[in-house]
Amino acid sequence: MQQQSYSWVPLFPERASSFAWEVDALYFYLVAISVFFTVLIVATIFYFAIRYREKEKFKSGAEIHGSLLLETTWTAIPFVIAMTIFLGGAIVYYNQYRPPKDAMEIYVVGKQWMWKMQHPTGQREINELHVPVNTKIKLIMTTEDVLHDFYIPAFRTKADVVPGRYTTLWFEATKPGKYHLYCAEYCGLNHSGMGGWIYVMEKEDYERWLAGNVSNQTPAEAGKELFEAKLGCASCHQQNDQGRGPTLVGLFGKEVKLANGQKVIANEEYIRNSILNPQGQIVEGYQPIMPTFKGQVTEEQLVALVAYIKSLGTQPQSNTMTASN
Ligand code: HEC
Numbered sequence: 001m002q003q004q005s006y007s008w009v010p011l012f013p014e015r016a017s018s019f020a021w022e023v024d025a026l027y028f029y030l031v032a033i034s035v036f037f038t039v040l041i042v043a044t045i046f047y048f049a050i051r052y053r054e055k056e057k058f059k060s061g062a063e064i065h066g067s068l069l070l071e072t073t074w075t076a077i078p079f080v081i082a083m084t085i086f087l088g089g090a091i092v093y094y095n096q097y098r099p100p101k102d103a104m105e106i107y108v109v110g111k112q113w114m115w116k117m118q119h120p121t122g123q124r125e126i127n128e129l130h131v132p133v134n135t136k137i138k139l140i141m142t143t144e145d146v147l148h149d150f151y152i153p154a155f156r157t158k159a160d161v162v163p164g165r166y167t168t169l170w171f172e173a174t175k176p177g178k179y180h181l182y183c184a185e186y187c188g189l190n191h192s193g194m195g196g197w198i199y200v201m202e203k204e205d206y207e208r209w210l211a212g213n214v215s216n217q218t219p220a221e222a223g224k225e226l227f228e229a230k231l232g233c234a235s236c237h238q239q240n241d242q243g244r245g246p247t248l249v250g251l252f253g254k255e256v257k258l259a260n261g262q263k264v265i266a267n268e269e270y271i272r273n274s275i276l277n278p279q280g281q282i283v284e285g286y287q288p289i290m291p292t293f294k295g296q297v298t299e300e301q302l303v304a305l306v307a308y309i310k311s312l313g314t315q316p317q318s319n320t321m322t323a324s325n
C-alpha cells in the first residue's frame with residue numbers, strides 16, 4: 001500500500017494531484033517558447049554575421065524604411081504568445097487557489113521547526129499527514145512563530161503560512177503513495193529539516209488509519225470546551241441574542257454589519273480577528289466591551305475556537321461567491 005513513489009528523473013517529481021499536469025503543461029510550454037526563440041535568435045545572429053560580413057572596405061548598406069507588414073507581425077505574434085502565457089497562468093492559478101466548498105478541512109499549524117496537523121475527526125499528526133486518495137482536501141494553515149511555506153512537489157502546490165493570519169491550500173491526490181513535504185520558506189536554523197511526508201491512502205485504508213489512531217477531541221469539541229469553560233466566551237455569547245454579545249449561531253459565512261457601516265463576511269480570518277482584536281471590527285448595535293484574548297490563546301486554541309464557531313451553523317455564501325463555481 002504505502003510504496004515509495006519516486007520518479008526515475010529526479011528533476012521531475014511524481015505527478016500525484018489532480019492539477020499537477022496543468023502546472024507541468026504550463027511549465028513545458030514556457031520552456032518550449034524559450035528554447036524556440038533562443039535557437040532562432042542565436043541562429044540568426046550567426047547567419048547574419050556571415051551573410052553580411054564586410055566584403056568591401058567602407059561600403060555602407062542599403063537604407064531600409066518602415067514596413068507596416070513587418071511591424072504588425074512582430075507586434076501581433078509576441079502579443080498572442082504573451083496572452084497564451086497569461087491565460088494559462090490565470091487558469092492554473094484560479095484552479096489552485098480557490099478551494100472547493102465540499103473539501104475535507106484539515107488544520108495545519110507551522111512552528112520552528114515542525115508541522116502540526118489535525119484532522120476534522122480529531123487525530124493529530126506531526127510532520128506526517130495521512131489523506132484519502134481522490135478526495136478534495138483543504139488545509140487551513142497558520143504559524144506560531146515565523147513565516148513558513150507548505151510545499152508538496154508531487155502535488156505541484158505550495159502556499160505561504162503566515163503569522164497572524166490563515167492561508168489555505170487545497171489538493172486532490174490521485175495516486176496512493178508517500179510524498180515529500182517541505183518547508184519552502186527559509187525560517188531559521190533548522191529550516192532544512194522542517195519537512196515530512198504526505199501519505200495518500202485508499203479510502204478504506206484511510207478509514208482504518210483513522211480508527212487506529214486516538215482521536216482526542218475534534219477541533220470543534222476542543223473549541224466548545226474553551227468557549228464554555230476555560231475562556232468564558234459563553235458568558236457573553238449565548239445561543240440567542242439575549243447576551244451582552246451577539247449570538248454566534250449561524251455566524252460563519254454570514255455578512256456582518258459593523259458599527260462603522262462596513263460590511264464583512266464572517267470567515268475564518270474574521271473570527272480570528274474578532275478574538276484577538278475585538279476593537280478592530282465592532283459589530284453594529286453592540287458595545288466594544290469584548291476583551292482581547294491576545295496572548296491568552298495559542299494558535300491551536302484559536303483554530304479550535306474557529307472550528308467550534310463554524311460548527312454552530314453556516315450561512316450560504318452564494319451572494320458573495322457567485323464566481324467561484
Ligand atoms: C465581556 C463579554 C464578551 C466576552 C467574554 C467575549 N465576547 Fe465576543 N463579543 C462581545 C461583544 C459585545 C461583541 C460585539 C462587539 C464587537 O464586535 O466587539 C463580540 C463579538 C464577537 C465576535 C464577532 C461576532 C459577530 O457577530 O460578528 C466573535 C466571533 C466573538 N465575539 C467571539 C468571542 C470568543 C471566541 C470569545 C471567547 C474567547 C468571546 N467572544 C468573548 C462580548 C464578549
Ligand SMILES: [Cu+2]
Pocket residue numbers: 147148149183184185186187191194
Ligand atoms: Cu519553516
